[in-house]
Amino acid sequence: MFIRTVELDEATGEIAELYKAEKKAMGCVMQATQCWSARPDVIIPIENLLDQIRDGFSLGLLNFRLITFVVAGDVPSSYCSHVYFRSLSSMLGRDQALAIRQDYRNAGLTGQQVEMLAYAKQITRNASQITQADIERLRNVGLTDVNIADVALAASFRNFMSRYFDAVGATVEEDFLDDDPEVREMMAVGRK
Structure with a gap:
């Protein structure tokens, strides 16, 4: 980490509770969480926003993770690629997660997922180029305006998070790194 953050043994109050819950669930406090502690006033709102977007995602957790994984490849974010490869592998199987990458x-x-991911990639590459025709293509595969808004939120939020990390x-x-060196290299889309 390039900046000073609150370590687990230094944490107090809401940050300590957040760290404690993450350590219990994940076995560690991820650097993705810890890096927000440099701004203790935003760590809880950021975590709450992530929870709200993810937990209320109208297309379900799998599609939220698909968007996150594909967008991480374009940001490019090695951190998020490794982490979300692991989570998608547990949901879909390793071979399909590799095929998606x-x-x-x-x-x-x-077809709906493919269009959803194409839209998420457009947001990452250049959202100013999105047109009404792009939105109509999403509607034509059955996405509602709420679904479209959720895809835009998930993709935009991942851009924000990954770039900050x-x-x-x-x-x-280390626990998120694949055992296969070739897969590690494939997920190392940004910083090595």
């Missing part, structure tokens, strides 16, 4: 359009996803030097925890 290589080419989500030909990875056995539904890199800007302050968060590094992926």
Whole structure:
């Protein structure tokens, strides 16, 4: 980490409670969480916003994670690619998660998921180029305006989060790194 953050043994109040809950759930306090503690006034609102977007995501947790994983590849964020490869592998299987990284359009996803991910990638690459025709394409595969807004929120939030993690030097925890060196290299889309 490039900046000073609150360590687990230094944490008090709400930060201590957040750290304690994450350590219990994950076995550690992730650098992705810890890096926000440099601004103790925003760590809880940021975590709450993530929970609200993810837990209320109208297309379900799998699609939230698909968006996060695909967007992380374009940001590019090695940290988020490694972490979300692990979570998608547990949900879909390792082979399909690898196929999604290589080419989500030909990875056995539904047509709706492919269009959803194409939109998320557009947001990451250049949201100013999105047109009404792009939105109509999403509606044509059955996405509602709430779904479209949720995809935009998830993609935009991942851009914000991933760019912040890199800007302050968060590094992926060893537990999230794949055992296969080739897969590690594939997920190392940004900082090595």
